[in-house]
Amino acid sequence: MPEFAPKLGKLFRIFEKPGEPSFTVSELELAREIQAHLLPKAFPSADHTEIGTLYQPSKYIGGDFYDVIQIDDRKIAFVIGDVSGKSLHAALFMTQCLTLLKVFIKMDLNILKIIEKTNQMLFELAKTDMFATVFLGIYDIHYHQLSYVNAGHNPPLLMRTSVEIPAKDYHPMTMLTAEGMALNCITHMVLEEKRIQLYEGDILLLYTDGLIEACNEFEEIFGEAKLKGLVTELKDLPSQEMAQKILERIQGYSKSSQIEPDDMAALVIKLKEVA
């Protein structure tokens, strides 16, 4: 970037209307580039999972992120998160957060340690008013078990579609809740690790709050109940088609709203036949 560009960038405020956030052109473009680079281009472990993605940033800058990371030949990590704020600072904080998570995930640490160490590092590196909500799940393809922690994020949906599941594990739809809190709020986090058995045909939907908080023209939110209904309705579609349809339906619901929509991101994960 030419030397004078940052100074020129500061001279132009593209949004003058009250009530709208103010950015410079260069800050907005930089933040968008940072975010575009963060999102994964391909996913691992296609033998065991079929993955679809949904990503729709808000009008200005997105704060949502996700990734799927192969830890070793038997463990895959699923991450989804949401950074507070819409600014260059938020985009940089997102970079710090996701990079730290990926490093600690790749080190194959205990799932609680991954979140705790990420939190500790963010406390040293990041601005004090930034925080991120994160859901992290680690799937063991050998035991077909998902371990997960929830750092203040919307609990993912788990839908069972197989009829051959033992009665004790059967529930058509559940939410993967776990006690926790957002990252970079306090040094000693309250966190809980949970485990759940997964089966062929299970559908996981990891999502950010933009999906359920989309409003219609009457300021009524889409909500968790409608999202559950949508997942049930679309369950037989391939993952990517399902993700696309979810986005289309929510955009259709909110098309006449006067309220600017928040970012939306989701991972649709279908468990394939397990040997």
Added chain:
Amino acid sequence: MDIQTKKAGEVIVLEIGGRIDAFTCEKLESELHSIMNAGKLKFIVNFEKANYISSSGLRVFLGAYKKLSENKGQIKFSNMPDPVLKVFALAGFDKIFEIYSTEKEALEEFNEKVAESKKQNYA
């Protein structure tokens, strides 16, 4: 979003109405910083008339909480409608912040702490 400000002794009470989101939170942040910069250290935020808060709104309160904590100040919250309380609880902020059912309870807590502090000074 609208903000009404009033004083209750040394405590500044902010009554927030409407939506607190990425677009309205700048005004909220500006108001809070302005009052903090004037040296005020005790705040109650009354959400009775608020109907929505996003993560951007939470960020403003987290920033205020941390800044006030550094300066031995405090911020308390009251009268949260369920949709607002749910957002605070989901992010785990109910474990960090003091949230009261009513403004009166929050104010009593401030007054009790002042009385306790005076008692210790005289002891």
